[in-house]
Amino acid sequence: MKKSLVVAVAGATGAVGREMLSVLAERNFPASSVLALASSRSAGSRVPYGDDELVVRELTRESFRGVNLALFSAGGSTSLEYAPYAAASGCVVVDNSSAWRMDDRCPLVVPEVNPHALENHNGIIANPNCSTIQMVVALKPLHDAAGIRRVVVSTYQAVSGTGQKGIAELESQVRQLFNGRDPEIKTYPHRIAFNCLPHIDVFLDNEYTREEMKMVHETTKIMEDPGIRVTATCVRVPVFYGHSEAINIETAKKLSAREARALLATAPGVQVCDNPAQTMYPMAVDAAGEDAVFVGRIREDESIANGLNLWVVADNVRKGAALNAVQIAEELLKRDLLAVRAPDMFVK
Amino acid sequence: MKKSLVVAVAGATGAVGREMLSVLAERNFPASSVLALASSRSAGSRVPYGDDELVVRELTRESFRGVNLALFSAGGSTSLEYAPYAAASGCVVVDNSSAWRMDDRCPLVVPEVNPHALENHNGIIANPNCSTIQMVVALKPLHDAAGIRRVVVSTYQAVSGTGQKGIAELESQVRQLFNGRDPEIKTYPHRIAFNCLPHIDVFLDNEYTREEMKMVHETTKIMEDPGIRVTATCVRVPVFYGHSEAINIETAKKLSAREARALLATAPGVQVCDNPAQTMYPMAVDAAGEDAVFVGRIREDESIANGLNLWVVADNVRKGAALNAVQIAEELLKRDLLAVRAPDMFVK
Numbered sequence: 001m002k003k004s005l006v007v008a009v010a011g012a013t014g015a016v017g018r019e020m021l022s023v024l025a026e027r028n029f030p031a032s033s034v035l036a037l038a039s040s041r042s043a044g045s046r047v048p049y050g051d052d053e054l055v056v057r058e059l060t061r062e063s064f065r066g067v068n069l070a071l072f073s074a075g076g077s078t079s080l081e082y083a084p085y086a087a088a089s090g091c092v093v094v095d096n097s098s099a100w101r102m103d104d105r106c107p108l109v110v111p112e113v114n115p116h117a118l119e120n121h122n123g124i125i126a127n128p129n130c131s132t133i134q135m136v137v138a139l140k141p142l143h144d145a146a147g148i149r150r151v152v153v154s155t156y157q158a159v160s161g162t163g164q165k166g167i168a169e170l171e172s173q174v175r176q177l178f179n180g181r182d183p184e185i186k187t188y189p190h191r192i193a194f195n196c197l198p199h200i201d202v203f204l205d206n207e208y209t210r211e212e213m214k215m216v217h218e219t220t221k222i223m224e225d226p227g228i229r230v231t232a233t234c235v236r237v238p239v240f241y242g243h244s245e246a247i248n249i250e251t252a253k254k255l256s257a258r259e260a261r262a263l264l265a266t267a268p269g270v271q272v273c274d275n276p277a278q279t280m281y282p283m284a285v286d287a288a289g290e291d292a293v294f295v296g297r298i299r300e301d302e303s304i305a306n307g308l309n310l311w312v313v314a315d316n317v318r319k320g321a322a323l324n325a326v327q328i329a330e331e332l333l334k335r336d337l338l339a340v341r342a343p344d345m346f347v348k
Numbered sequence: 349m350k351k352s353l354v355v356a357v358a359g360a361t362g363a364v365g366r367e368m369l370s371v372l373a374e375r376n377f378p379a380s381s382v383l384a385l386a387s388s389r390s391a392g393s394r395v396p397y398g399d400d401e402l403v404v405r406e407l408t409r410e411s412f413r414g415v416n417l418a419l420f421s422a423g424g425s426t427s428l429e430y431a432p433y434a435a436a437s438g439c440v441v442v443d444n445s446s447a448w449r450m451d452d453r454c455p456l457v458v459p460e461v462n463p464h465a466l467e468n469h470n471g472i473i474a475n476p477n478c479s480t481i482q483m484v485v486a487l488k489p490l491h492d493a494a495g496i497r498r499v500v501v502s503t504y505q506a507v508s509g510t511g512q513k514g515i516a517e518l519e520s521q522v523r524q525l526f527n528g529r530d531p532e533i534k535t536y537p538h539r540i541a542f543n544c545l546p547h548i549d550v551f552l553d554n555e556y557t558r559e560e561m562k563m564v565h566e567t568t569k570i571m572e573d574p575g576i577r578v579t580a581t582c583v584r585v586p587v588f589y590g591h592s593e594a595i596n597i598e599t600a601k602k603l604s605a606r607e608a609r610a611l612l613a614t615a616p617g618v619q620v621c622d623n624p625a626q627t628m629y630p631m632a633v634d635a636a637g638e639d640a641v642f643v644g645r646i647r648e649d650e651s652i653a654n655g656l657n658l659w660v661v662a663d664n665v666r667k668g669a670a671l672n673a674v675q676i677a678e679e680l681l682k683r684d685l686l687a688v689r690a691p692d693m694f695v696k
Binding site: 152175195196199203206207233237238239246248279281284285298301304307311 | 498504518522523537539542543544545546547551554555564577579583585586587588592605624625627630632633645646648649650659
């Protein structure tokens with residue numbers, strides 16, 4: 001472990017960036033100093049870091065000199081522009097955008113699932129999409145035991161997945177409606193208050209959204225098994241924090257609900273919450289602020305021979321983004337991988 | 349057609365009962381008189397019927413003398429108690445509760461799907477569960493063309509499905525939260541405001557909810573094909589009106605998204621709303637107050653050979669309950685079936 005680790009958070013003023021600073025402080029990440037970076041617009045403002053405050057500095061190509069580790073949550077185009085310069089400076093990047101996730105040169109990592117993928121990193125490591133992270137944490141122990149062949153997932157995604165502007169949009173639309181005014185539509189294509197939008201990220205040529213295809217492609221990359229077929233419907237719901245997912249799986253080997261529950265009970269990062277008689281099941285309001293991926297409603301799917309249904313909930317800003325990125329950083333430290341082998345790989 | 353048709357609505361003060369009266373008036377159902385019936389608690393109150401008001405009378409075993417048709421939306425136990433006496437009086441009952449749905453003596457009817465099942469009715473006809481109605485309206489044309497083998501459905505159900513107390517609960521919890529108070533929990537087991545509850549109706553021994561098993565069993569009865577295997581996850585979401593459903597189907601014959609769209613475009617009761625490029629897809633807020641079942645996000649499921657995904661939305665109080673019951677009544681009239689052949693069949 002390096003004696004004096006300098007850590008930067010790029011996109012420090014966003015919902016995920018703030019949570020990254022909060023998680024770094026709360027887990028006592030061994031940083032000798034932490035830099036908060038954001039666009040010039042935010043430079044000079046302050047963000048909390050534990051009991052302290054950090055003055056936000058402008059993100060530039062030169063920001064990463066002498067920095068050992070950078071957590072990026074600044075959007076895909078910012079990441080494409082600046083992460084290569086960070087890596088070129090010898091700074092290892094953990095990036096929360098979708099920019100590098102399907103790049104063969106970049107590991108896509110959920111520490112509970114494929115930490116070994118970090119061993120061959122080239123300076124930029126991708127943090128998966130929030131809905132994918134919580135799904136693979138729940139599916140990994142079942143896949144190891146019974147071989148998942150197919151996944152049908154429907155999501156119930158919180159507005160915090162869109163960042164602070166998503167949270168503000170739901171809040172202001174609810175206030176407007178409850179005061180008899182027309183809700184103003186700014187962030188989403190349609191009203192989100194008391195509505196469900198089957199539309200997250202942009203539509204692609206195959207009529208799926210990019211969010212849906214992220215769940216398809218990222219799952220096979222993280223699970224390292226192209227034999228897992230995934231189909232997804234991603235839906236934004238009027239919830240502030242916490243993504244919920246109805247997940248149906250088909251396995252090669254039969255798994256009873258009881259066996260699945262036992263496997264999940266000892267799986268890393270999972271908390272089983274499954275006692276219908278006591279009306280106990282995972283819920284977004286309970287998951288908010290928590291580290292675990294909560295799994296419940298575990299039941300055999302009687303429509304096929306080897307099927308299971310699960311209800312999986314996690315804090316999308318935390319395990320779905322900031323916490324997972326910090327866990328990757330912790331794993332890099334533990335494995336002594338905080339060095340860039342080929343600094344110029346990503347600079348064009 | 350009878351010259352002077354007397355119609356009763358039992359449970360006339362509830363959310364669905366009021367909508368039944370509204371739909372009867374709006375569609376000019378040929379009633380010479382309409383009786384509003386409810387529990388003794390509501391007797392003497394008034395409910396709207398078109399431009400008029402009706403005085404609510406107490407529901408008793410004698411309420412149905414001289415009544416030709418009764419639409420019930422008064423809960424399962426009330427229906428079990430009074431519907432047999434209505435039928436014994438020669439009054440045809442269309443019942444919205446779950447009491448008679450799986451009874452072999454009672455047809456379970458969605459007029460767009462299996463109107464012929466009315467031909468052999470015995471005085472009590474069951475109106476299906478709201479989530480099932482909108483699903484089978486969308487699935488019927490696809491089943492006829494390609495043979496549906498399996499359905500995986502996840503629902504996003506509005507609080508109006510719980511009646512007026514569900515609507516009141518969401519509204520008051522939102523007000524309390526926005527005023528910094530703890531939300532009071534009365535109707536649902538947990539907070540519904542800004543949350544998702546994977547729990548509708550009671551839990552059964554197989555760990556599914558009764559709502560989920562209704563979707564399994566009612567679908568095969570209405571579609572008259574036990575070969576259709578269904579698995580469901582039913583979820584309450586903080587939406588006032590309009591149930592949404594993410595439906596994945598596997599068919600015997602390959603159907604392209606384009607073929608499915610063409611079949612649905614001419615299907616009775618369906619409105620296709622599927623233009624992602626214009627951000628057009630079905631939404632709860634648009635479906636509220638409408639008759640149609642809206643279908644969109646029609647796309648091929650690349651995880652299996654013959655799979656499709658659909659997003660189906662309808663007004664749960666309207667097509668999911670009141671409108672479907674009135675459409676059954678219209679079909680009974682059209683087929684001259686407003687008579688009870690075996691009046692004592694259901695009286696114990």
